[in-house]
Amino acid sequence: MAVRKVGVVGAGTMGRGIAEMLAFKGLDVLLVEKTESNLELGLATIAQSLDKQIDKWALTQAEKKLVLNRIHPTHTLDELAECELIIETITEELEAKLAVMRELDRAAGAETIIASNTSTLSLTELASVTEHPQRVIGLHFIHPVSHIDLVEIVRGLKTSESTFDATKHFVEKIIHKKGIMVFESPGFVTTRLICLHINEALKVLEEGVASEEDIDSAMRMGYSFKYGPFEMCDRFGLDAVQAALENMFHEYGELKYRPSIVLKKMVRAGQLGVKTGAGFFNYDKDGDRI
Amino acid sequence: MKILVINAGSSSLKYQLYDMTAETVLASGSVERIGMETSIVTQAVPGRPDMREVSEILDHVTAVKRLLDMIAHPEYGVIESIAEVQAVGHRVVHGGEVFKQSVLVDETVKLEIRQLFDLAPLHNPAHMMGITAVETNLPGVPQAVVFDTAFHQTMPEVAYLYPIPKVLYRRHKIRRYGFHGTSHHYVSDQAAELLGRPLDELKMISCHIGNGASCTAIQHGVSVDTSMGLTPLEGLMMGTRSGDLDPAIVPFTMNKEDLTLSDVNSMLNKHSGLVAISGLSSDMREIEEAMAEGDRNARLAFDMYVYRLRKYIGAYTAVMDGVDALVFTAGIGENSSSLRAEVCKNLSYLGVKLDDAKNGMRTKKPREISAPDSRVRVLVIPTNEELLIARDTYKLVTEQASSLSGQREEGTDA
Numbered sequence: 287m288a289v290r291k292v293g294v295v296g297a298g299t300m301g302r303g304i305a306e307m308l309a310f311k312g313l314d315v316l317l318v319e320k321t322e323s324n325l326e327l328g329l330a331t332i333a334q335s336l337d338k339q340i341d342k343w344a345l346t347q348a349e350k351k352l353v354l355n356r357i358h359p360t361h362t363l364d365e366l367a368e369c370e371l372i373i374e375t376i377t378e379e380l381e382a383k384l385a386v387m388r389e390l391d392r393a394a395g396a397e398t399i400i401a402s403n404t405s406t407l408s409l410t411e412l413a414s415v416t417e418h419p420q421r422v423i424g425l426h427f428i429h430p431v432s433h434i435d436l437v438e439i440v441r442g443l444k445t446s447e448s449t450f451d452a453t454k455h456f457v458e459k460i461i462h463k464k465g466i467m468v469f470e471s472p473g474f475v476t477t478r479l480i481c482l483h484i485n486e487a488l489k490v491l492e493e494g495v496a497s498e499e500d501i502d503s504a505m506r507m508g509y510s511f512k513y514g515p516f517e518m519c520d521r522f523g524l525d526a527v528q529a530a531l532e533n534m535f536h537e538y539g540e541l542k543y544r545p546s547i548v549l550k551k552m553v554r555a556g557q558l559g560v561k562t563g564a565g566f567f568n569y570d571k572d573g574d575r576i
Numbered sequence: 577m578k579i580l581v582i583n584a585g586s587s588s589l590k591y592q593l594y595d596m597t598a599e600t601v602l603a604s605g606s607v608e609r610i611g612m613e614t615s616i617v618t619q620a621v622p623g624r625p626d627m628r629e630v631s632e633i634l635d636h637v638t639a640v641k642r643l644l645d646m647i648a649h650p651e652y653g654v655i656e657s658i659a660e661v662q663a664v665g666h667r668v669v670h671g672g673e674v675f676k677q678s679v680l681v682d683e684t685v686k687l688e689i690r691q692l693f694d695l696a697p698l699h700n701p702a703h704m705m706g707i708t709a710v711e712t713n714l715p716g717v718p719q720a721v722v723f724d725t726a727f728h729q730t731m732p733e734v735a736y737l738y739p740i741p742k743v744l745y746r747r748h749k750i751r752r753y754g755f756h757g758t759s760h761h762y763v764s765d766q767a768a769e770l771l772g773r774p775l776d777e778l779k780m781i782s783c784h785i786g787n788g789a790s791c792t793a794i795q796h797g798v799s800v801d802t803s804m805g806l807t808p809l810e811g812l813m814m815g816t817r818s819g820d821l822d823p824a825i826v827p828f829t830m831n832k833e834d835l836t837l838s839d840v841n842s843m844l845n846k847h848s849g850l851v852a853i854s855g856l857s858s859d860m861r862e863i864e865e866a867m868a869e870g871d872r873n874a875r876l877a878f879d880m881y882v883y884r885l886r887k888y889i890g891a892y893t894a895v896m897d898g899v900d901a902l903v904f905t906a907g908i909g910e911n912s913s914s915l916r917a918e919v920c921k922n923l924s925y926l927g928v929k930l931d932d933a934k935n936g937m938r939t940k941k942p943r944e945i946s947a948p949d950s951r952v953r954v955l956v957i958p959t960n961e962e963l964l965i966a967r968d969t970y971k972l973v974t975e976q977a978s979s980l981s982g983q984r985e986e987g988t989d990a
Contacts, residue, residue, distance in 0.1 A: 288634075290611075312611075342835060343843030433836070 289456050290314060293366035294373050295386060297328025299523065299561070300403050301375035303431030306332045309356040310432065311461050316358050316366055325359045332357065335432075338572065363393045371456060373425055375403040378529050383407060384415050391416035399449055401425040405477040406533035409442030409470045420446035423453050426474060429522065435463045438474045472537040473530065480518070481530050481543075487515035488546035498566045517575070520565035524549060524558045578602070578660050579969050580647075581962045582640075583667040584706025586698070587611055589639050593647050593654065593661070594966040601962075602654040603647050607639040615639070619646050627652050636709035644713055664710050664719045665969030667758070667961065668703045670696035671723030673749060678726065678968035680976060681707060681719040689721070695749065695806075718976065720969040727757030730798040735895075738805075752810070754802035756784040756906075760792040761799075762964040763905045763957040768797075770942050771901060771953060779896040781889055784959065785915070786906030787858075789814045791885065793892035801895050803888055809844060813884045815858030818848035820884070853877035860908045860915065882918045889919070893926060899952055902928065905959040911938075916945065920954060927951025 291314045294305045305315045305328075319325040336353060339345040345353075363386075366372050372394055374386050383404065390400050400422050402412055413419035424440025437457050441450055450467070457465035468474045473481065487501050496504070502514020511518070519527050528545045535543035552558075552565070559565030560573045568576040577597075583590045592604040605619035605627075615633035620626045627646065633639050644658045655661070666681075672692045679685055686707065693700050703721075710719055728736075736752045737745065744750040760782045767782075768775040775797035783791050789812040792802040803811025803819075813819040821844075830840050851858040854877035856866055866874035893899045902923075904916055913935050920928045929950035934943065946954035 339839075342833065342839045343847040344836075344839040345842065346846050 289370045289460055291316065291369045292371045292373065293318065293363075293369040294375060295363065295366075295390070296374065296376040297324055297331075298375065298377070299429060300427060300431070302328050302332050302335070303429060304373055304375060304403070304427055305357055306335060306353065307427075307431045308461065309353045312356070313460070314356050314358065316360050316369060318360050318363060318366065320361070322361075325361070329354075329357065329359060363389050366390070366393055366398075367395050369394070369398060371399045371401065371453075373401045373403055378404060378406065378526070378533070380407055380411070383412055387412050387422070388415050391418060399423060399453060401453065403427055405474065406472050406530050406537075408472070409440050410444065413442045413444055419444040421449050423449050424468075424470075424474075425453065425457070426476070428476060436476075437463050437465050438468050438476060439465045440468050440470060440474060442470050472534045477530050478534065481527055481534065484515045484519045484527055485531060485542070485544075485546055485549075488548050491516075492546060492548055516566035519549075520559035520567060520569070521573075522559070523561055524565055525553050528553050577662045577970060577973070578655065579966045579973075580661050580664045580710075581667075581965045581969070582664060582706050582710065583962075584636060584702050584709075586702040586705075589636065589643070589706060591643050592962045592966070594963070596966065596970045599963060599966070605643065605646065607633060607643055610634075610636060610639050617642050617646060619643075619652065621652070621654055624652075636705040637712050640706070640709040640713045658714065661714060661717060663969050663973040664714065664717060665965040666703055666706055666710075666719060666721050667724070667965055668721045669699035669724045669755065670753070671721075671725045671729075672753070673729070673751075675721075675723045675726050676729040678720055678722040678965075678972060680972050681721055685721065695753075718973050720965075720972045722758055722965040722968050724755045724757050725753045727761040728752075728754030728792070728799045728802050731801060735801040750806055752802075752805040754790065754792070754799065755804045755808045756788070756790045756792075757799070757802075758961040758964050759784045759905060759959040760790075760794065760802070762961060763903050763959055764794045764797065766942055766957045767901055767903050767955050770944065770955060770957070773900075778900045779898050780901045780903060781892045781899055782903040782905065783885065783889075783909055783919075784906045785812075785885070785904065785909035785912075787815050788817070789819075789885075789906075789908070791888040791892065793895050795896045801892060812888065813881050814849045815860070816846045816849050816851050818844045818852075850877045850881060853880055860912055864912065864914060878915075878918075882915060886919050886922055889923065890926075899926065901953045901955060903955045903957055905957050910956055910958050916954075916956070923952070928954060930954060 292308050293316045294301050295318045297317055297319045305317045308315050317328060319328055333354060336345060336350045340347065340350060372390055374390065376382055376386055394400060402424050403426060404424060405426055409424045413422035416422055422442060423445050426438035426440060428434040428436060439453055439457060454465050457463050490496060490501060491498060498516045502516050505511050505514045513521065528549055531543050531545040556562060557564050560569045563569055570576055579594045579596055581592045581594060587610045588606060588608045589610065590606045593602045595602050603619055603621045607615060607617050609615045610633050613632045614630050617629045618626060633642060647653050648655050648658045668689060670692050672695060674688050689700055689704055707719060738751065763782050764775065764780055767780060768778055780794040781791060782794060788808050790802055790804045791812060793800045809817055811819050826840055829835060849858060850863055854863055854874045856874055857863060863874045863878055867878055908915060916935055917930060920930050927950060929947040930945055931947040935945040940958055942957045944953060944955050
C-alpha cells in the first residue's frame with residue numbers, strides 16, 4: 287500500500303509531533319482538531335518547533351515552508367476519507383477514544399488503516415466499537431517523535447495480518463523508523479517499563495534516599511539515559527505519567543503501578559512539567575532547563 | 577543516432593534528446609514533483625515556444641513514459657515515434673571504486689550501483705529508479721551509465737587515501753572519490769582543443785565553480801587530485817557547504833550546542849559556506865550585488881571563497897610541478913568575471929596574467945582570457961555534462977554493435 291496522505295486526529299503534544307514528523311518525511315498530513323483555537327495553537331507550536339530546528343541548523347527556512355505546506359488543518363473527520371492511514375492521538379481517556387474510533391470507522395474509506403497512538407488502553411476494546419476491527423491497529427510513537435526512531439506496532443485481537451504488514455511497511459520503509467511488534471497489553475513495552483522506572487524513582491525520593499537532581503544524574507550518567515527519571519517525567523507531562531500508571535494499576539491490579547503520592551499531589555497543584563514551566567525542575571518557554 | 581540523456585533525482589528528472597549526427601540537442605526538459613498530484617513536465621525545443629503540462633505523476637516509470645510521449649508528440653514532439661530513441665545515457669553520481677569509466681547497463685552493473693547506495697544515499701537510489709523506469713518503457717534499448725566519480729579514479733593512492741586507520745578503508749571504502757568528474761573531463765578535452773595542444777602534454781587545473789564547487793589537477797589528461805572527497809562536502813567553500821575544516825569542529829560543536837549527527841550534517845551542508853559568512857545568500861550574484869553596495873559580510877564571504885580557491889590552485893601547481901592552463905567552468909566560473917579576476921590576482925608568481933578586456937567579455941563560447949605574455953593560459957570553458965554523457969553512450973553502443981556483428985561473422989565462418 288502506498289501511503290501519501292495521513293490523517294492525524296488531535297493536535298496535542300503527540301499529534302503535533304507526529305504531524306510534523308510525517309510532513310518532514312514528505313507526506314501530506316490532514317490535521318484535525320475540534321476548535322479553531324486548538325488548531326491554530328497546534329500549527330503555531332509546530333512552526334515554533336521547526337524554528338527551533340533551524341536554530342540548530344537542522345533545517346533551512348525553505349524546508350520549513352515545505353513542511354508547513356504539507357500540513358492541512360481541518361475540523362471534520364469526514365475530510366479524512368481520502369487518507370490511506372489515520373492516526374488518532376487524542377487524550378488517553380477510554381470514552382473519548384471510543385467515540386473517535388466510531389466516527390473514524392464511519393468516515394474512513396474502506397481500505398484505510400485506522401491507528402491509535404494509545405499507550406495504555408486496550409486496542410481490542412477500541413476496535414470493538416468499529417464495523418471493521420481487522421483494520422484497527424496501534425501505532426505508539428514516543429515523544430519527541432522526530433527524534434525517537436522507534437514505534438510500537440500494537441496488534442489487537444482482531445487486527446489482520448495484512449493491516450499489520452502494511453503498517454510495518456509504512457513504519458520501516460516510508461517513515462524509516464524501527465517498528466517493534468507488540469501484542470496488546472497495558473503499557474506495551476515502553477510505557478510499562480518507563481513508568482515503573484519513574485514511579486520507583488519517586489519512591490526513592492519520598493524515602494529521602496537522594497535528591498531529584500542526584501537521582502537524575504545517577505541514572506543519566508550511570509546508565510546512559512538521555513534524561514534522568516524526573517526530567518523525563520517533566521517532559522512526558524506529570525499528568526500523562528499519572529494517567530498511564532493509573533490505567534496499568536487498574537488493569538494489572540499490582541501495587542507497583544500505583545502512582546506515587548508526590549506525583550498525584552503535583553498534578554493536583556497543576557505542576558505538570560515542561561508544558562507548565564515547572565515540574566520537578568523549571569523550564570523556559572523553549573522547554574530548556576533553567 | 578538519437579540518444580536520450582537522463583539525470584534522475586528522487587522527485588525530479590531532467591532530460592535531453594541528442595541527435596548524434598551533429599551532436600545537436602533536439603529537445604530538453606524536465607519532470608518535477610514526481611510522486612505528487614501536480615507534477616510538472618516542461619519541454620524546450622529550439623525555435624519553438626516552451627511546453628508545460630501539469631498532471632499526476634506518481635513514479636519514475638510514469639515520468640519516463642510522459643517524457644517519451646512529449647518528445648514523440650504529434651504536435652509538440654521532435655521525433656516520429658519513440659522507437660527512434662536508440663540509446664539512453666544516465667548520469668550516476670557515485671561509481672565507487674568499481675566504475676572507472678562509463679559502462680553499458682546489465683544485471684551486474686545494476687547490482688553494483690545498488691551496492692553503492694550507502695555511499696550516495698540521496699543520489700544513487702534515484703538514478704536506479706531512472707534506469708528501471710527506462711527499462712520498463714523502452715525494453716531492449718541499450719542504456720549506459722556515466723559516473724561523476726569515474727574520471728577521478730586515476731588518482732594515486734597518496735591522493736585518495738585519508739590518513740586515518742586503514743581498516744576504515746578496507747571495511748567501508750572510506751577514501752577520497754571526487755565529484756563533477758564528467759565536467760572536469762569535458763572541459764579538459766575542450767581546453768586542449770582550444771589551446772591546440774595534445775592533452776597528454778598539458779598540466780591543467782580545472783575549477784568547476786557552481787552551486788557545488790571543486791577543483792581538479794589534471795596532468796596529461798588524467799585526474800591526479802581533486803578537492804572533493806568521500807562526499808561533496810570536502811574542499812572548496814561553496815554556496816551552503818563549508819568545504820575543508822578541522823574535523824574536530826564536528827564533535828566540539830555537537831557537544832557545545834547539543835547537536836545530533838543529522839543536525840551537524842545539515843549545518844555543514846546547508847547552513848555554511850557563502851550563506852553562513854554573508855548572512856545573506858548562497859548565490860554568488862547576490863553576494864556580488866551586496867558587495868557593490870558596501871556590505872562588509874558579503875565582501876568577507878567573497879574574499880574567503882576566493883582565498884580558499886586560490887590555495888587549491890597553489891597546491892595543485894605543487895602537486896603537478898607546474899601548470900600550463902587554468903580553466904574556469906560552471907555557473908560562477910563561467911559568469912563571474914570579478915571572481916576570476918580576484919582569484920588570478922595573487923597568482924602572478926606563477927606567471928598568471930589576465931587580459932581584463934577578454935575577462936570582462938560576456939559570451940557563451942569557450943575562450944582564453946589571459947594576456948599574450950601570461951605563462952599560464954587562463955580559459956573559460958562552458959561545461960556540458962549532458963553532451964559528454966551522450967558521447968560516451970554513443971561510443972559504448974556503437975562499440976557493442978560492431979563487436980556483436982564481428983561475433984556474428986565469426987559465427988558464420990565456423
